[in-house]
Amino acid sequence: MPDMFQDAHSDDFKNNLPQRKQRGKLGQTLFLISTVVGIIALLALLYNITNEMFGLVAVQYQTDPATLSDRPLSELSQPELVTILEENISRGLFRRYDREAPIAERSREDLLALIDERVVGSQIVAAYPAIDSIIDRAAIEAEVAEKYPEARVEWKSWLNPDFVASPMSSTPLFAGVRTALLGSLWMISITILVAVPIGVGAAIYLEEYASHESMINKVIQANINNLAGVPSIIYGMLGLAIFVRALEPITSGAAFGIAGNNGRTLLSAALTMALLILPIIIISAQEAIRAVPRSLRLASYGIGATKWQTIRSHVLPVAFPSILTGIILAISRAIGETAPLILVGASTYIVTDPNGPFSNFTALPIQIYNWTSQPQAEFRNLAAAAIIVLLTVLLSMNAIAVYLRNRFQRQL
Amino acid sequence: MESELQKAGKDQKLMEREVAVGKERVDTPVRDVTTSFKAPRRWGETIIQGLLFLCGIVSIFTTVGIVYVLGHESWLFFGKPDVSIFEFLTGTVWQPSIGLFGIMSLVNSTLLTSAIAMLVAIPLGLGAAIYLSEYADQRIRKVLKPVLEILAGVPTVVYGYFALTFMTPILRGLFGKDTVEIYNVASAGIVMGIMIIPLVSSLSEDALSSVPRGLREASYGLGATKLETALQVILPAALSGIIAAIILAVSRAIGETMIVAIAAGAGPKPAFFLNPFQAAETMTGHIARISGGDLSYNTVQYNSIFAIGMTLFVITLLLNVLSRRIVARFREEYE
Structure with a gap:
């Protein structure tokens, strides 16, 4: 190949032409294949998650619900359910639940769930992926009948309204992502409040005010570029040492009269995430501001506007759609980021909803990581369902970004 | 006459007044009569600039x-009695429980x-970049590129699950x-590679498409195939940009x-193992x-x-x- 141009006049040229063309075709095919491999991987990923998200499960009772009452449980009244609960669980447990929320005042749904968990004791003894369940249902039923004679086989979608609405539980059948989802949303809201003003402010300063020659601005610019390449786990260490430990009085809320927490709070995590996405926001906002035509600024100065008036009323509105896109990309990154959260100590087993920036919390990616690390197969199914919730949040963020961008661009 | 006198008097008065005004102007300038071309100091503007500067400083x-x-x-870690910086850098066993801190085994796994x-x-990334920049027509590009970029947007914990x-x-x-253990380096490495494809392909594609069109035309003109x-x-012309992309991918x-x-x-694993x-x-x-x-604070493990x-x-x-650095040099060549 290297000497392909040398003997253009010889017969070799004509002779090797078909060969070269063929090689060209082969090359093109290989390049196409390498492009497609990425897409295949994406499809495989989606297939894999869907496959784990549905499927047959074998559920086994500890107590048959038919023995508890002569009518189906779902038809019983609230006082009857209370009686069943009182008769069938230990006194200590009953008192514990009573302390959490008075049992006599609980709703029927709540009681049914409690009875289901504590008295009936439904338990998943085996779970099968969707494809196997569809193709080979008979074999699965036979296997279950042999191994777990008392279990019944039923089709289960791991992602269901209950899964989104119920808190973490150590029993896969009752576990949900409510706490994690709320934790993620809380965290991301605080992150936005912190990172967006600072990020956009820094971008405005660097593009509009800073002279590009001055030393300090060159340092800031180089620094931002380098920060964008720092692994996220390093930010986690920064958050652990600074926000969780050094600033514990502030991040735990002790300085504001809220006692009983350590520094591993939503606030610490959100501040860490804010630092993590700051470079992304700054760089994209800088690009957006740079793209605003100079003539617009000059016209504004020409009618006597000050610098800030020009920026506020002319530069920012024009740059807004692109800034917004950058912000949303950065936020998507923060929602999916896991490693820093492990460091700043998002706990995995939290059942109470976060109720403010100073509460301990868990987040969706942490929950997924935790479930994935469990050896039992059922937790993989839970992880798959949680992944779908996470991806849905990400997709809706991006959809909002596209919508807002189109809307604001039309107005201009 | 009288009226003229009166008029003259009026004029006189007017003149006197004007003089007076003039005098006044000389003595104490009235602000809304003069036009100053020097903008007044606006403290709001200064404060805003200061705040924005602070935002920029946050990154520092x-x-x-x-x-x-x-x-x-x-520093605290290396100050502990059973840790030395030399052993840290050259030791081949990382087992904090028995006080062995040799980072080489961890580095070995990372490199693997x-x-x-x-x-x-x-x-794969380079192949995709070449396909997208040299072969694919606009329509296919518009579909393939965003799909590839979705790969970059998937959270890493999802890749771990995958x-x-x-x-x-x-x-x-x-x-x-x-031969293959449940947890193994190969699986993690391959999936990590898939995750990095979009990074390599989009940066390399930028490098490839910034090669001047003239070079392509010249090559086709000499009879070269695509x-x-x-x-x-x-x-070769885009090599520096591609190398920069690859280095960035390695860092990632x-x-x-x-x-x-x-x-x-x-x-714990011994250093220098290659079994994926x-x-x-x-x-x-x-x-x-x-x-x-x-993890309790202030322990050797925490510091480590x-x-x-x-x-x-x-x-x-x-x-x-x-x-x-490589990208900066590359830019100088073509712009």
């Missing part, structure tokens, strides 16, 4: 914070996963369950945490595992993860700076 504080935290805790990731990401529940069973099916043009003219692979934490496994089907713990994987539990973090930070920083 972040870097200072990172360096301080890593440096301080590493990163190398596997690169074996996947470089050919590696463990999809890639590992495939590898175990292909090579046998006895493949020959792409591989022997365009690729070294710093990647969740995939290795989930799929590559744990446990074994479980191994990388620098990032170790940090994630150690800090996931109840900062020393690992420092190593990680230095390696990735050097790679990023190197990549940027």
Whole structure:
């Protein structure tokens, strides 16, 4: 190949032409294949998650619900359910639940769930992926009948309204992502409040005010570029040492009269995430501001506007759609980021909803990581369902970004 | 006459008044009569500029914070009696429970996963870049490129799940369950490679498409086929940009945490092992595992993860700076 141009006049040229063309075709095919491999991987990923998200499960009772009452449980009244609960669980447990929320005042749904968990004791003894369940249902039923004679086989979608609405539980059948989802949303809201003003402010300063020659601005610019390449786990260490430990009085809320927490709070995590996405926001906002035509600024100065008036009323509105896109990309990154959260100590087993920036919390990616690390197969199914919730949040963020961008661009 | 006199008097008065006004003007200038071309000092503007400057400075504080935290805790770590910096850098066993802190075994695992990731990401990413910039027409490009970029937007914890529940069973099916452990380096590396494909392909594509059109036309004019043009003219011309992209990808692979934490496994391993089907713990994987539990502050273990973090930070920083240098030089050539 290297000497392909040398003997253009010889017969070799004509002779090797078909060969070269063929090689060209082969090359093109290989390049196409390498492009497609990425897409295949994406499809495989989606297939894999869907496959784990549905499927047959074998559920086994500890107590048959038919023995508890002569009518189906779902038809019983609230006082009857209370009686069943009182008769069938230990006194200590009953008192514990009573302390959490008075049992006599609980709703029927709540009681049914409690009875289901504590008295009936439904338990998943085996779970099968969707494809196997569809193709080979008979074999699965036979296997279950042999191994777990008392279990019944039923089709289960791991992602269901209950899964989104119920808190973490150590029993896969009752576990949900409510706490994690709320934790993620809380965290991301605080992150936005912190990172967006600072990020956009820094971008405005660097593009509009800073002279590009001055030393300090060159340092800031180089620094931002380098920060964008720092692994996220390093930010986690920064958050652990600074926000969780050094600033514990502030991040735990002790300085504001809220006692009983350590520094591993939503606030610490959100501040860490804010630092993590700051470079992304700054760089994209800088690009957006740079793209605003100079003539617009000059016209504004020409009618006597000050610098800030020009920026506020002319530069920012024009740059807004692109800034917004950058912000949303950065936020998507923060929602999916896991490693820093492990460091700043998002706990995995939290059942109470976060109720403010100073509460301990868990987040969706942490929950997924935790479930994935469990050896039992059922937790993989839970992880798959949680992944779908996470991806849905990400997709809706991006959809909002596209919508807002189109809307604001039309107005201009 | 009288009226004229009166008029004159009036004029006189007017004149006197004007003089008076003039005098007044000389003595004490009235502000709304003069036009000053010097803008008044607006304190609001100054304050805003100051605030914006503070926003810019936050990033400097972040870097200072990172360096301080890593440096301080590493200093404490190396100050412990059973730790020496020499052993840290050359030791081949990392087993904090018995006081052995040799980072080489962790570095070895990191390099192994990163190398596997690169074996996947470089050919596929580069192939995709060449296809998208040289072959694909506008319509196909518009579909393929965003789809590839979705890969870059998938959270890494999802890739970890994918590696463990999809890639590992495939590898175990292909090579046998006895050779391939449940947690293994190969699975994590391959999936990490897939994750990095969009990074390599989009940066390389930028490099490829900024090669001047003239070079392509000249090559076609000499009778070269499209493949020959792409591989022997365009690729060399864009080489610096592509190398920069690859270096950035390596840095990304070294710093990647969740995939290795989930799929590559744990446990002490000897340094200098090359078996990709074994479980191994990388620098990032170790940090994630150690800090996931109840890590008490001010222990050797706590300090040790900062020393690992420092190593990680230095390696990735050097790679990023190197990549940027190469890009800067590359820009000078064509602009």
